[in-house]
Amino acid sequence: MPKSRRAALAAPLLAWYDRHHRSLPWRSPPGAPLMEPYRVWLSEIMLQQTTVPAVIPYFGKFLARWPSVHDLAAAPVEDVMEAWAGLGYYARARNLHKCAKAVSERLDGAFPDSVEGLLELPGIGAYTAAAIAAIAFDKPAAVLDGNIERVLARVFAVETPLPQAKPELRQLAAAVTPQERAGDFAQGMMDLGATICTPKNPDCLLCPLQKLCTAHKRGIAAALPRRAARAARPVRHTIAFLLQRADGAVLLRRRPPKGLLGGMLEVPSTPWRDTPWRTSEALGHAPLALDWQPAEGEAEHVFTHFALKIAALHGRINARAAAKIDGQWQQPRAAALPTVMKKMLGLLPGGSEGGAIRSTRNPRRGRARP
DNA sequence: GAACCGTGGAC
DNA sequence: TGTCCAAGGTT
Numbered sequence: 001m002p003k004s005r006r007a008a009l010a011a012p013l014l015a016w017y018d019r020h021h022r023s024l025p026w027r028s029p030p031g032a033p034l035m036e037p038y039r040v041w042l043s044e045i046m047l048q049q050t051t052v053p054a055v056i057p058y059f060g061k062f063l064a065r066w067p068s069v070h071d072l073a074a075a076p077v078e079d080v081m082e083a084w085a086g087l088g089y090y091a092r093a094r095n096l097h098k099c100a101k102a103v104s105e106r107l108d109g110a111f112p113d114s115v116e117g118l119l120e121l122p123g124i125g126a127y128t129a130a131a132i133a134a135i136a137f138d139k140p141a142a143v144l145d146g147n148i149e150r151v152l153a154r155v156f157a158v159e160t161p162l163p164q165a166k167p168e169l170r171q172l173a174a175a176v177t178p179q180e181r182a183g184d185f186a187q188g189m190m191d192l193g194a195t196i197c198t199p200k201n202p203d204c205l206l207c208p209l210q211k212l213c214t215a216h217k218r219g220i221a222a223a224l225p226r227r228a229a230r231a232a233r234p235v236r237h238t239i240a241f242l243l244q245r246a247d248g249a250v251l252l253r254r255r256p257p258k259g260l261l262g263g264m265l266e267v268p269s270t271p272w273r274d275t276p277w278r279t280s281e282a283l284g285h286a287p288l289a290l291d292w293q294p295a296e297g298e299a300e301h302v303f304t305h306f307a308l309k310i311a312a313l314h315g316r317i318n319a320r321a322a323a324k325i326d327g328q329w330q331q332p333r334a335a336a337l338p339t340v341m342k343k344m345l346g347l348l349p350g351g352s353e354g355g356a357i358r359s360t361r362n363p364r365r366g367r368a369r370p
Numbered sequence: 371g372a373a374c375c376g377t378g379g380a381c
Numbered sequence: 382t383g384t385c386c387a388a389g390g391t392t
Contacts, residue, residue: 049375049376049377050376050377050378051377051378051379053378053379054377054378054379086376086377087376087377088375088376088377088378089375089376089377090375090376091375092375163371199380200380200381201381231373259374259375260374260375260376261375261376262375301376301377302376302377303374303375303376303377304374304375304376304377305373305374305375338376338377339376339377339378340376340377
């Protein structure tokens with residue numbers, strides 16, 4: 001590819017960004033002073049594999065509660081996990097807190113301004129390091145995320161499937177990134193990918209790069225980037241134990257710090273396994289022996305690499321007995337929980353009322369049984 | 371390198 | 382109702 005053509009990409013892209021950039025809470029408009037690195041970092045961590053609309057309320061909540069990196073570093077990690085509940089990928093919250101402590105205590109509150117320095121911090125990988133360096137410090141770092149991969153794969157008609165194409169795309173990103181305004185360039189490429197150069201039905205007629213785009217010229221833009229086929233998603237099963245105190249509070253426990261939903265609160269349940277549970281079997285995993293009653297309906301939750309089908313048993317307990325059980329008691333409506341746990345609580349008797357998440361039910365199957 | 375790690379919106 | 386896939390990082 002000729003060097004002139006690579007260099008020709010930045011100018012039209014930046015001109016488009018100046019006119020059509022999205023206005024976002026963590027972004028300063030082109031030409032304005034740079035956004036505070038703390039905010040850029042916070043937004044970038046939240047935006048990892050997460051959509052803009054999902055992030056906006058969390059970003060506001062975090063910033064209001066912890067206005068500086070020192071405030072965040074001083075918070076108990078449990079508070080951070082709780083504030084993160086519902087956003088997913090909970091290792092991010094743990095690393096967020098670890099990173100805040102490192103910056104606050106070791107670096108006196110100043111984020112590194114280089115890619116190498118940023119890469120040392122927990123939760124910051126190649127993408128995030130480049131994004132922070134470019135956006136918060138105006139360094140000429142080559143940013144590569146899913147959006148930019150797609151735009152580059154199309155403009156340069158990269159037919160190698162992802163993730164094999166990654167090294168090739170990294171080279172292209174480095175080649176097209178300008179020395180000036182690298183942050184605006186990265187954000188412009190991401191905006192373009194989010195609004196015009198979308199995964200399906202790209203709106204090539206409105207694209208500022210249309211004349212440069214080889215995939216468009218060949219009529220294969222929508223087919224790129226190619227991607228290796230995904231593995232099928234297995235189904236697992238569990239029975240949740242909805243143990244309710246006389247005042248309505250339910251029993252919750254803290255999950256181990258690593259792995260799935262690490263460090264978050266959970267509703268006690270049987271192990272999650274490939275085959276459905278019989279009630280008689282499940283009772284062996286109950287927090288205590290009592291008169292468990294089957295809850296009506298069932299719920300399903302889809303994780304990245306498996307789906308979970310959830311049935312539930314409901315039990316009642318008085319305050320005296322409740323005090324002897326390990327865990328904590330919270331009102332189901334008020335608890336800050338991962339979505340899958342909220343779905344379990346949605347199986348409580350009367351759980352469909354008052355805006356609780358309703359269990360999924362299959363009417364046909366539910367009535368087939370005599 | 372491959373597997374693991376959440377959630378919700380778009381189509 | 383299912384598939385895709387987001388401003389990815391860690392192990």
